[in-house]
Amino acid sequence: MNSSVIFAEAGASFPVLSLLVILPLVGAAALLLIPSSRSEMLRPVALLFTVAVAAAAGWLVAVFETSGGSEAGFQFVSRHEWISSLGTSWHLGVDGISLFLVALTGLLFPLTIIALDPGSDQKSYYVWLLVLEAGCLGAFLALDLLLFFMFFEIVLVPMYFLIGKWGHSNARYAAVKFFLYTMLGSSIMLVGIVSLVFLHSSATGGAVTFDLVEIATSQSLATTTARWLFLSFALAFAVKVPLFPFHTWLPDAHTEAPTAGSVILAGVLLKLGTYGFLRFGLYLFPEATSYFAPLFLTLGVVGILYGAVVAAMQKDLKRLVAYSSVAHLGFIILGAFALNIQSLEGSVLQMVNHGLSTGALFFLVGFIYERRHTRQIAELGGLQRSVPLLAGVFMVVMLSSIGLPGLNGFVGEFLILLGTFEANRWWAVVATVGVILAAVYLLWAYQRVFHGPTVGENVKIVDLRWREWVAVAPLVALIVFLGVYPRPALDRIEPAVERLVEHVEMNDGTEASP
């Protein structure tokens, strides 16, 4: 107890968050310096840097104080002048909402490097991967609107190349669709950010600032203006999540992306959208959030049911998992807009859970693809006989995805539904139907892929290799751990969520607005 406090204090002076963002970039630069004659060095170096980031992220979780932090609940805050004439600064901080997303990012990147080979053009693959990691971490840690926007946009570029260059047959179409769709959303958000910043400075009469905490705490905007601005942010996040009906880029991007791309896309990138709703939607525009909550609750519920139904009908295993993401993220949105402690805590936890279980599912689907060179469910079958270990891992991950108590998915889903039930019971009841549907599409898929007679090329494929085992074992361990003992996570999430709920309740329009 005592020593952790000391460590935390030491950590406060050590700019660990800046390190987290910069380290992958240093790694990328280092990779660029490796001559093509030493290409065997690329992977170890990339691995080294991502493992270092993972270690730093793990250390962050360990020393994170459950009792809260200093500045508006953020810990390890690091703030430096950046472009002072624009009022923007290098402002990073972590709280219970971003903490586990940072940890998840730190965990997933090295796992993809361990388990998967890029095939061609290793150098640029690893460089893009590291740039992607820096972008994700920056977006989760930024407390400055312009800085956030920059990171939010940066991630598009490496992802675009990862899908387009190392993807499957129809990768170009998917990559362009992904890029343009999300770009469209975020360009409108940029307008929102710029307007917000100028309106804020004219309302308060102070200098122009992009500082998130400052703008959020002053709540200076007129109600209608805030609602419009909220929508400009919400569109960008809704596309990113993706929220029904903005989801159709996702199945294409997932299906065509290389396995590492799918894992990162599902595990980390989609969370930028849900995280954005919590950090920027709820925090900046509490009144608008409550005002539009019914709309987003509805879209969340629609996503849960619709994603599940469409998933059930997919013939491509990867598309099926992609649509299951639409359903799962519907739960997260539901929790975010039910606006109470349980629902929000569940929502934050479920972001991590989805990253673990869907990340693992994409790994496993990728392993199957490497062996069978097909994603068509109809061409698979009886794999439990030929690859029992892979099947066993798939079973555990699938059950987590279905929301089986004792595994991680249940805790998040349960808290979301319980909280939503308090806020709006009928939406919670309808959303609970999604729990039935999840069993339908996943068990049906499992049966068609792993059960039944083992014939043809499905007979003589090899089971998990040790590298693949190393990649999925930590995910499975966390899936079980967070299901049985979620308390360490919930204890760290709760203070941030409590503060957010208070903030929303204080500003949700019960007071007179200018």
Place this chain on the structure above:
Amino acid sequence: MERLVWLIALMPLIGFALLLVGGRRLGEPRAGLLATTATAASFVASVLVFIGLLGLEGDERSVTFTLFSWVPAGDLSVDVSFLADPLSITMALFITGVSTLIHLYSLGYMHGDENFSKFFIYLNLFVFSMLILVLSDNLLLTFLGWEGVGVCSYLLISFWFGDEANASAGKKAFVTNRVGDFGFMVAIFLTFGAFGTLNYNDIFADTSVVTSTTASAIVLLLILGAAGKSAQLPLYVWLPDAMAGPTPVSALIHAATMVTAGVYLLVRVNPLLAVADGWVLDILAWIGLATALIAATAAIAQRDIKKVLAYSTISQLGFMFVAVGVGSYTAAIFHMITHAFFKALLFLGSGSVIHAMDNEQNMSRYGGLAKFLPVTAVTFGIGWLAIAGVPPFSGFWSKDEILAGAWNNNKLLWALLLFAAMLTAFYMSRAVFMTFFGEKRWGAGAGNSSENMTETDEHSAADVEISSADDVEVADTANIGAAKTVSTAPHESPPTMLMPLVVLALLATVAGVLNLPFVKSTHFLEKWLEPSLYHNEAQLGFAGGTKWVLAAVAIVASFAGIWIAVQFYLKKVAPTRLVELDIFARAWRYDETITKVAGGPGRRAFDKIALFDRRGVDGVVNGVGSLVQTGGHWLRQFQTGKVRSYALGIALGAVILLAYFIARASF
């Protein structure tokens, strides 16, 4: 000693963990022995806790043991915490006891299976989950056990996954149960909303904080959950298919333990049932009755011996539902225990027969087996007498209690339930006569095609016709059509399989002493369970004399059922098709109708939504995309590259919006 309650659940968990790590290396039979030892240790722990509770005064027999905090969030706080009280320990005792016997039996039954150790991994995980279910001190942890047993059931039904039919049956069980789980989950939300806690003791401490409407809603939702797990209308359809699993699984999970979880849950929340409106309990009782009747009639016309037992289980669970519905909680638990003994016995006996007959499950190809399988025949016979309600075997006493409770509540309910009891005696006698009595219809001597044979073929042809979508039916038919011939004489099973049969036969004979009706002092179970029932047990409003008359009537009904079966199946005074109606064989077409709707309109609707996604939602996106592209072509006249034209469009839009916002801000 009552504080050792955590040991009960820990033992099978240890067994599971050890087998998970080293089960394959241990191999046969050591993996199985380890699992059996773990379950036996759990039984010993249950006995110790039982003795500990006996040492306490009646009111103090409720001990909570908290391990750690599971889900703390805001004002919600759920612990991993066990409750040792008469109800939970009663459950734990018979669960661990029967489980140990069935583990032992499985050592013989699963001999030579390529996944021998995996079978025991699942079995230990099942026992662990089941114990969590009954020992939990709150609704959420009960739900964890509830889902855990569901998954184990799924894994074990599709244990021989190479056959599509088994895989489908497992999936069907899980999905159907999920419909019930929906009810359970919403009930949990509602309970937390109303009571602010999910802890049983805290909820029951003051049930006056909820309105009867809220209580009714909670109970109705829990009934939906219980109907899934305990295979009642409208969700019973998964259980007949679940017979695709290995027979020990059918005995343990789908007869003795897991399927009673719904009944247990409803008895556990008896203070809530007491607050709920009366009509809710009437619904419960009538669901039980309807299920008991439908399943009993279906059991009459089944050829597959395991299907007979499956429908019989559904029917008997219906009896327990009736008992809970009329407030005879002790009777429900009493029948649950005796049923666990005699139904596990019957299933294991059927397994012994199937084992001896080279996996033949069609009773039309049995006959005259008593001579070849003496131990199986005698023990099976005891199970038959117990379930048929012949005194002094255990089933008579427990069923009699339920009938008395029904009479107390509603005479029509009683009359119909009595009819179901008579049907029970009839279909079980039929199964016994077809299997162990009469001429043999297997092996070389089966050539002279008897009346039964032709009927079977007709029956199986009908099967193919009615449900080609239903994989299980098809598989059964294939099984029947294969016309296996037993080359050598059937042989009795090994001792590891016979020993459990003998022990269960003893228990099925004497378990009635748990709660004998003669005088107040022999109501052992009733007195023991009293602290868990909070005086909610319905008091019979009639004199002892009436009870004797009712018992006599029940005995007459039982013997009538047996007598009719003798006429049809031993003396053959009339052709059996007079009773084995097609509508019975197809279980009133309930399952096939659901399958047809789900596979027809249901699937088409799903397909339409998926098509809408591709053509509708994504169509719009692609349409906008090509529109922009066309615009880009047009813009190309002014600009050079395509990407830049997009950028221009975005920039233009941004400027316009920005201008709009700044204009708004100025006033």
